[in-house]
Amino acid sequence: MKRSLNDYRKIVGDDVVGDIYKKARKLYGKTIVHVNSTYYGGGVAEILSALVPLMNDVGIAAGWRMLRGTPDFFDITKKFHNALQGNSINLTEMKKRLYVQANEDFSTYCHISHDCVIIHDPQPLPLIQFYSRKQPWVWRIHIDLSKPNEELYRYLKGFILKYDTLIISSEDYRLKDLPVEQRIIHPAIDPLSAKNMDLPDKVVAKYLKKFNIPTDKPIITQISRFDRFKDQEGLIDVFRMVKEQIDCRLILCGSSALDDPESQQCYERTKRKANNFIKDRDVILITSENNILVNALQRRSDVIIQKSLREGFGLTVTEALLKEKPVVASKVGGISLQITDGETGFLVDPENKEGFAKKIVEILKNPSLAKSLGQKAGKVAKEKFLITRLLGDYLDLLQDLLA
Numbered sequence: 001m002k003r004s005l006n007d008y009r010k011i012v013g014d015d016v017v018g019d020i021y022k023k024a025r026k027l028y029g030k031t032i033v034h035v036n037s038t039y040y041g042g043g044v045a046e047i048l049s050a051l052v053p054l055m056n057d058v059g060i061a062a063g064w065r066m067l068r069g070t071p072d073f074f075d076i077t078k079k080f081h082n083a084l085q086g087n088s089i090n091l092t093e094m095k096k097r098l099y100v101q102a103n104e105d106f107s108t109y110c111h112i113s114h115d116c117v118i119i120h121d122p123q124p125l126p127l128i129q130f131y132s133r134k135q136p137w138v139w140r141i142h143i144d145l146s147k148p149n150e151e152l153y154r155y156l157k158g159f160i161l162k163y164d165t166l167i168i169s170s171e172d173y174r175l176k177d178l179p180v181e182q183r184i185i186h187p188a189i190d191p192l193s194a195k196n197m198d199l200p201d202k203v204v205a206k207y208l209k210k211f212n213i214p215t216d217k218p219i220i221t222q223i224s225r226f227d228r229f230k231d232q233e234g235l236i237d238v239f240r241m242v243k244e245q246i247d248c249r250l251i252l253c254g255s256s257a258l259d260d261p262e263s264q265q266c267y268e269r270t271k272r273k274a275n276n277f278i279k280d281r282d283v284i285l286i287t288s289e290n291n292i293l294v295n296a297l298q299r300r301s302d303v304i305i306q307k308s309l310r311e312g313f314g315l316t317v318t319e320a321l322l323k324e325k326p327v328v329a330s331k332v333g334g335i336s337l338q339i340t341d342g343e344t345g346f347l348v349d350p351e352n353k354e355g356f357a358k359k360i361v362e363i364l365k366n367p368s369l370a371k372s373l374g375q376k377a378g379k380v381a382k383e384k385f386l387i388t389r390l391l392g393d394y395l396d397l398l399q400d401l402l403a
């Protein structure tokens with residue numbers, strides 16, 4: 001069913017909704033287009049699915065286009081993604097050529113005459129080269145840019161410089177020596193989506209049963225694409241330590257995104273590592289893409305983990321906070337913006353597996369601690385990280401660019 005801004009009044013109140021309508025008034029009829037490269041899997045698709053309909057609902061003609069690439073192209077852009085988050089890269093002329101070529105090909109049938117263009121992440125970054133400019137272009141980069149690979153940054157800068165504005169998720173990601181405006185906008189989640197809406201216990205139980213997840217032991221869960229930066233393998237070591245102290249079960253739920261060619265390998269490595277646990281059904285790997293299952297798992301779990309090595313923001317953390325769950329997560333990137341250690345969850349150095357295990361055990365042994373962390377977390381998520389706030393931020397941006 002189509003949602004409208006009005007539906008959010010019961011969650012955020014009339015003032016917030018009224019304020020958004022007011023901001024939108026000056027933008028009626030403006031056309032904007034978002035471009036990314038996947039419609040499911042991962043945070044960007046998640047945000048656009050909620051944001052684009054709401055933009056339309058408040059009177060902006062917002063579209064969403066998806067850059068089509070070949071497997072080669074996605075191999076390269078995944079390497080770019082990893083290198084922007086600090087990995088090394090062998091940046092050959094061939095890679096550069098394929099990267100730009102896919103963008104040029106797409107531009108021949110993606111006609112853009114909108115009042116503003118918003119490009120998400122590195123895949124469609126070079127598109128800007130193939131249009132005669134009539135409007136502002138924004139590059140919205142969702143990943144952790146605190147230590148970008150220098151060589152790649154130098155190369156990509158050739159495209160970035162053409163943009164009017166960059167949106168980053170944290171002050172720590174501000175790119176150096178870049179004479180382009182950089183704005184910080186925190187991502188957000190949709191409290192009314194299938195993934196976050198309230199679910200009756202009956203439905204939660206039904207979904208766990210449907211996916212064959214026993215509930216006879218405490219459940220700890222990480223929801224993440226299978227990706228080396230999400231460190232599912234490291235989490236198996238943590239689980240081993242927890243299990244020595246408390247009998248419990250680990251669920252790793254992760255679909256793969258269309259634009260991520262590495263996820264199958266990561267899944268296989270995790271599976272091999274957890275082999276014995278999997279036989280005993282103490283570790284369960286799930287690869288189905290199912291929003292209600294994710295919702296049910298987050299609600300039924302006793303602890304939510306996010307053991308990322310890098311994290312642009314970490315919507316999975318936001319989703320757990322909103323559901324008032326105790327979260328133990330890595331002290332990296334955007335996660336540190338969301339959790340106050342010891343208040344609204346626990347932050348642990350990602351290399352410190354013992355530290356992770358200790359905090360998980362502490363929560364499992366202390367239900368009142370779990371409850372108090374969760375309640376405070378829910379309040380913060382509602383105040384700061386809902387889609388209505390993000391919509392307002394985008395309206396401010398458009399106002400500045402188009403006024």
Ligand code: UDP
Nearest residue numbers: 042043044046224225253254255314315316
């Ligand atoms: N997600 C999902 N199913 C999965 C794995 C992830 O629906 O099997 C969703 C998750 O709930 C969240 C998004 O994908 O909404 C991941 O966003 P996040 O910012 O945590 O990480 P990213 O994948 O963008 O690095």
